[in-house]
Amino acid sequence: MTSRRVFIKSASALSAAVFVKGPLHAFKPAPLIGLQLYTVRDAMQQDPVATLEHVAKIGYNSVETATYTASQQFYGMDPLAFKKVLKDNGLVVPSGHYRLGEEKTAQPVKGTMLLEWQKAVDDAATVGLKYMVCAYLAESERGSLDHYKSLAEEFNKAGETCKKAGIQFCYHNHDFEFEAQGGGLPYDILLSNTDKNLVKMEMDLYWVTKAGHDPIEIFKKHPGRFPLWHVKDMTNTPDKTFAAVGTGSIDFKKIFQDKAVAGMKYFFVEQDKCPGSPFDSITESYNYIKKNLV
DSSP: OHHHHHHHHHHHHHHHHHHHHHHHHHTOOOOOOEEEGGGGHHHHHHOHHHHHHHHHHHTOOEEEEOOOBTTTBBTTBOHHHHHHHHHHTTOEEEEEEEOOOOSOOSSOOSSBTTBSHHHHHHHHHHHTOSEEEEOOOOGGGOOOHHHHHHHHHHHHHHHHHHHHTTOEEEEEOOSGGGSOBTTBOHHHHHHHSSOTTTEEEEEEHHHHHHTTOOHHHHHHHSTTOOOEEEEOEEOSSTTOOEEOTTSSSOOHHHHHTTHHHHTOOEEEEOOSSOSSOHHHHHHHHHHHHHHHTO
8 A cells, every 4th residue: 555655646746747847848938139229219209019019020029218208208108008018019128228317408308317317217117127227428418537427426326216116227338438538438437436236237239349349358347247238230341330230240159158247137139220221120130149149
């Protein structure tokens, strides 16, 4: 009798193990391949719902929003409506882009770091963003290295507000942060004068490379500081302009080998300008990434 009970228990355990192993293996989630929606900004302005549907049909399963404002919110949709459109298309939105708000405009822009930031954070939390990114500094928002030190303090404050909502604040670079001033680089000032837990970086691989720097070397100097990447290629032409991923001069295979050092969690294809239809360019980038990088 004892041996019979042992046999039945063993057989049941084995059956359960086979049952669990099969479905878990069969339903392994697809790797996230993201798109920064600035790439299709004109289409998003005209018909954001149809554009997101098109992006998903290409194969993208992750997106990053372009500049949010308190009035426009998410492409004219409130947070819950935008969240539903994303869910309907099988898209996740880990991060979004925001502005500092120091730039002089005819009417103050609300929902920036300097004006009604809490409103922006609340909306981001409703949508489910994990990261809020300072997208760009207008020329009037840049300045001396001392000014960048003051910006670092603003970033720390913005990061504190984000942290309370369970969101990580980041800064997205271009190439002007790598223009030397008095023996120093603005990018180094931002890295060294911000709290590494409150402020992380979204590295734009194109702009770092165009500025003459090696992304991998920066990763090694500041490991774990770069949870977000922008992935776009650079043409082999004198103007070194934007190109679909895999068609230019940047060695993405090599860079992706150091994603753990960087601390990369999500990446987004971005192409600021496309030679033809942006949808053709993002399709080309998607196909290369799916075949070679994930």
